[in-house]
Amino acid sequence: MRVRLGWGALALALALQGCNSDDANTGSSGADAGTRSPDPAPTLTIPQDPHAQGPQATALAADTGTNPGCFSAVMPRRLTRTQYINALTDWSATLVNDAGLASRIRTLVVETAQFPQDASINPETSRHQGYYRLDPTVTTRQVGGINAVAQALATDLASSDARAATMLGNCTGDACLTAFIRKAGRTLFRQPLTDAEVAVYRKVANGATDRAALVKVLATMIASPQTYFVVERGNGSGSGACVPLSPHELATRLSLHLWDTIPDATLAARADDGSLMQPAEYQKQVSRLMADPRADQALRSFFRQWFRLDDLVAMDGRVGNAKFDAFAAGYRPLGTTRDAAIEEVLDMVSYVAGRNGSLQQVLTDRHAFARTADIATLYKTSVWNGTGTPPVFPEAERVGLLTRIAIVANGSSDTTLPISRGAKILGALTCQNLPPPAMNQTNGNADLSGLLTTRERTQRITEMEKTACVDCHKTVLNPWGFVFERFDALGRVRNAEVILSDAGAALGQKPVDTAVVANLDGMAGRAISTAAQAQQFVLDSGAFEACFARNYFRYAFGRADGAADKSVIEEVRAQAVNGANLRSLFASIVTRDEFKTIQRPQ
Incomplete structure (x- = not known):
């Protein structure tokens, strides 16, 4: 069974998260390449969109008539299985110091919870492999896997009173729990929590700060739709308007694209203080992310699927x-x-x-x-x-x-x-x-006699x-x-x-x-x-570069391309034809306004 979760359904799921939080801790992707740091380090020269002026609201067209590449998601994107594993691994590392936890998380998701690999979606045909990022569906196996992972990982993270105390900051009381919820939720949900959201997770603990209460809080967070789904509303107003992503949405989109995981502390800090919206700082962060070995893993993932x-x-x-x-x-x-x-x-x-x-x-x-x-x-x-x-x-x-x-x-x-x-x-x-x-052609009369x-x-x-x-x-x-x-x-x-x-x-x-x-x-x-x-x-045909541009667009945006996307694809193709170095080519699409904006729902 596959379930398509639209915006309304997601909102309901988020609301139910608060209502049913006491039950959230009950139980119910390729192909990942190895890590190798390139040597020597490449020079990253990111080709610029001559028309791009950065992600500030003042630099963006007011509607899709003047910015035809602006896209409105019909449903929220969800993390791929690889991104889900990476996100849980990186988040857990901010809570506890455990060298063996990363391998246990992968085993938990893939083998114990039997979290299914995403469908490899090819917009042209179901007969050939496409991209995991284009799979928008949620299966009952995934829902069951999320619940199983939430309970098991929460129990692992708070496996002893000492670990629980370390996560809480060696203090007790409501203020201590509140601070932990804000810290853990900020990283896992990729944005600061509102007071109302904090109240939801405090309610889960029911006034307690012992290890059992902490397990409930952690499990409820991990099982939250906010962990698995990427909700983008944009930083602006107006039905159908093309608006910039918020700093936190932009940081999330950038990190998921280049690293297949959640933003690290540096990128999160630039989102929190708003400086990520400045072109110079944004460019600095793109260069930093591309210089990290995790960008090589995303590069390998794209070529493996293409x-x-x-x-x-x-x-x-x-x-x-x-x-x-x-x-x-x-x-x-x-x-x-x-x-x-x-x-x-x-x-x-x-x-x-x-x-x-x-x-x-x-x-x-x-x-x-x-x-x-x-x-x-x-x-x-x-x-x-x-x-x-x-x-x-x-x-x-x-x-x-x-x-x-x-x-x-x-x-x-x-x-x-x-x-x-x-x-x-x-x-x-x-x-x-x-x-x-x-499909109905048998060619049964073919002469196959002889050597x-x-x-x-x-x-x-x-x-x-x-x-x-x-x-x-x-x-x-x-x-x-x-x-x-x-x-x-x-x-x-x-x-x-x-x-x-x-x-x-x-x-x-x-x-x-x-x-x-x-x-x-x-x-x-x-x-x-x-x-x-x-x-x-x-x-000589140029077909290899053109095919790369089209496929890379789909990988970057997690959707099929349409007529309005031709300018983006053509610019990527032209950069490839002109011999742009591969890592710069891979990073170039994130400098375009189309990557940094969203069309608000009509």
């Missing part, structure tokens, strides 16, 4: 199968190989970003970032220790992103999947318009004349898969395809045919036969 890296399934699933073992020819993928392949791509992104590299370098970088022997073996390189300059691919065919294991491998398959490869390049990386598949390569089988099935499949597959989809047939299902370079029986016996081999005429929107068809030529075609 590149659809989680489409790669476990690569060891068919170990022991006769046909697969014969195909692997002595290579044995591990249960961790799939994740290592994904992390190798993300390490490349971090490496390029940490050295002031551009978006184009993400596509063309030829260093191998294999930290484990299983991936290094596929690349025929040494294992990289995570520091210094990584080894370069020794094979000329390995030209960059499009030939990395996580992109070209097919999980535990013993044969390539050219249609899937083509769909990833066209649908995910270059944002081509692909027609929906003909056929994967390309030949695919052509006979999908390129039959007078079928619904032929037009799209023959001229659009298949060529972008066939040109990478020099890479087998494990991503290894090959010159010939060995055709195997189900028992693993070699039936024969044939040279791979990679010659195609490929097409991209706005470009004349081009004859290509190598991964290098395919990569150059993508670069």
Whole structure:
């Protein structure tokens, strides 16, 4: 069951929080990359919107007629599972000093409470991965998970009288409890509490300040909709008016975007004193956040989702199968190989970003970032220790992103999947318009007799004349898969395809045919036969940069783009085409008025 929680429902939930607080302490996301600080530190030069004048009210248009990118949320955004975990972790660290608490919170949310991962929403199709930030729904599992987390984490935080006393400041009485509520609530809810809100949590304690009362207060706070939802009303008035976010709303939006967590003490202080609304201070905070390792994690998260890296399934699933073992020819993928392949791509992104590299370098970088022997073996390189300059691919065919294991491998398959490869390049990386598949097309009369390569089988099935499949597959989809047939299902370079029986016996081999005429929107068809030529075609088309801009907009704003958003997307695309360094490109969108404003509900 999925529940859409609108503004009215949220208001009711907040009201009920006060009414039902005595019961709030009862019991009932990807894929997170590892941390690595770029070395050396990059230079952050954030491209400026020439029309932006900062987030002050005087600098903003009065309505969406003069500021068409101003957007009104139809429902409050909620934290993703990753943001929820990070927020609870960072908040808890302000209350107690416990080195093991972070890992316990992750285990509590994911395993104990079984808090579900967000749906990966793609506005164009449900068939392919999109972004977790676009999932606006609340499930009954999430509600149950929040209640379970609230009780368990509150009990953990106040696990002893000594810890409870430390949180309360080693004092007792109503004034002491009130001060704690204001402090804890300010951080968790990302803004100061009103007197009425403080009264709600004081009522939960029922006049007591012992550990049991503190557990109730903490659990009620954690279970509050104010923890899980991001409510933005703007700093102004007027139905339909475009107004700046309040300082606290702006700090929250900035921190959730660049760090996937709540504002830290410095950013919160700049929101409290209002200085965040000054352009110079805002720019200072953006630069500070981007220089922090947490910004690298958000960068990796975006590229993981944009590149659809989680489409790669476990690569060891068919170990022991006769046909697969014969195909692997002595290579044995591990249960961790799939994740290592994904992390190798993300390490490349971090490496390029940490050295002031551009978006184009993400596509063309030829260093191998294999930290484990299983991936290094596929690349025929040494294992990289995570520091210094990584080894370069020794094979000329390995030209960059499009030939990395996580992109070209097919999980535990013993044969390539050219249609899937083509769909990833066209649908995910270059944002081509692909027609929906003909779901009722069987092509059952395809002639599959004889010794056929994967390309030949695919052509006979999908390129039959007078079928619904032929037009799209023959001229659009298949060529972008066939040109990478020099890479087998494990991503290894090959010159010939060995055709195997189900028992693993070699039936024969044939040279791979990679010659195609490929097409991209706005470009004349081009004859290509190598991964290098395919990569150059993508670069020449500009589709990679345009696709980045569109996808990054969705990731940044947590919604699908519309006609009014074209100017933002176009400016991000232009900056990417002009070679802006990756970290500056990632930060550029937060300097625009569209990021710092909201349209008040009509």
